[in-house]
Amino acid sequence: MADNLINREGLVSGTRPEIKHDRIIMTSADGFDGYEITEYFGVAWGISVRAKDMGQDCAMGCKNITGGELSAYSAMGHEARQRALDQMLSMASRLRANAVINVKFEVEPVATGSAQVVAIGTAVKIVAIENYVPAGAIGNILAEIHDRIATNKVD
Template sequence: MIIVTTDFVTGSTIKEVKGFVRGSTVQSKNIGRDILAGLKNIVGGEIRDYTKMMDEARQLAIGRMTEHAKEKGANAIIAVRLETSSVTSAASEIIAYGTAVIIEET
């Protein structure tokens, strides 16, 4: 599956647009991470546990979006975007979305 943020895939022609696809996940904080985050807030620096958690959440959302595109018979996803929003004070949603297409190399 080719995944791009552009509206086209260089060297390819869009043969068919299959439509909107998306994948999302909601990740919640945990007490261990919160304690470490509190300490980092005092001394400063990257909160690596949160960075890892959000990276895993992005990968999961992209994977779900890819599965949605495969279900539609697509071989590429164009105009991909990622967004994050707070669901509660202790949880965030990551959503990946784009347009599923069938492309052919030119």
């Protein structure tokens, strides 16, 4: 089986895909459904402080009076968030994590026209739980599909 293909038989039986060593997944929750946390590496974070130039700041001040989206500030916010996120994931990678849980963003103004964005989470190692079947409707559907395949009763 090629490295980039998902083990579909395992997936139908509930087993989640293995997280490769060169990838890091993240969530704002305290874990991932179908995965077990095997190691905690500690806090991972990234910080970005971004500012726009005076010309854009003046233009945004006028836009603030006339109304509408402050697009330069939106772009600045997106860029700062992405840089902080990239730094957090880089730190998690250096810690040998393959996942980050409890991810949160904090945004603070530093000065007029600038903002500090902090991305913070807990770097962990997760492994797929074999034959994991989630509770509720999804678990019942997966179990039914698995049973039909196992007994060759595919409609």
